[in-house]
Amino acid sequence: MHPEESPKETILLLGILLVLIFIVLTLIGIFAVKPPERKEKKGISKKHIWITVDVIVFIILLSLTMGSIYTSQPSFCKLCHFEKRYHQSWQTSPHKEATCLSCHQEPGAIGFCIEKFEMVKRAISYVKQPQREKPATTQITNDSCLRCHKKIEKKTVVRYTIRVSHKEFLEKGERCVDCHNTVAHERMILAKKYPSMDKCILCHDDRTASSDCELCHVEDIGKRPRETMDYPKVHLEEPTHCRGCHPSEACNECHGLEMPHPPGWEKGEGHAREGFARKDVCYRCHSNAFCAKCHSGNWPHEKEFIETHKTATVEECARCGHGKNICDLCH
Known part of the structure; x- marks a missing residue:
């Protein structure tokens, strides 16, 4: 189970883990210290000190956990994106079931720590300068995409009459967002990028790979004009020459x-x-x-x-x- 894909289950497991930690720390405080002798002077016993330390540690862990969970929710991100346009565009996107950090955070513990550090920096920057003259930009890595779309590396996809394998693109170091940078905030993206034949024909030149149309075009393009294919989800760039397909x-x-x-x-x-x-x-x-x-x-x-x-x-x-x-x- 991925924690960002199942936030409710993650919170429940963290709560159970914190309770177990508290019980263990309490037992350590009770049994790890020898009982005081009868002649010992009155005052705070070591047992009380251990229990106090346990409670403080538990409160700190609980606060950090709850804070981490809260700051990982889209509702927290919405606090600074006061115009609500980013949040609204995400709610109507194909990725509306994914959280913000599913894309905007590197996978793993290191990515988690880096994101929290960056979040503090952004919060300070927002307090100092809430209105930005230029739109904020961010980089989405392939690792962020592949933790949900891992199977895309091994299968061939057929959509909009186009057959495509992503394995070769990933092996060449191409970035997912070079073709798919509108999947979450389409209305907010200034320089939109969609799948284009420009990248395909770099290899499909009949030398590195076949240039037969039928290899990728599973249906005659004449039967499916752009208007019926949800243009411009799949389209050619502005044509500058015809040599990509014709001599x-x-x-x-x-x-x-x-x-x-x-x-x-x-x-x-x-x-x-x-x-x-x-x-x-x-x-x-x-x-x-x-x-x-x-x-x-x-x-x-x-x-x-x-x-x-x-x-x-x-x-x-x-x-x-x-x-x-x-x-x-x-x-």
């Missing part, structure tokens, strides 16, 4: 060039050559008005410039602010 040649057959345009395309060195030599391809999607947004104003060169500019020198072109590499845009 660029497949794009060129219809589009004439790689689509979407690769990073840096809008800069001169990106589209200049294609835009000059293959305007018909550009005009499939863009109009002259689109080009004029950047290429506006009077054209300073004569119509025959394309033929005559070959006699110009780099120094002459530089007079208008062109860099020395301007020739490389086309040549």
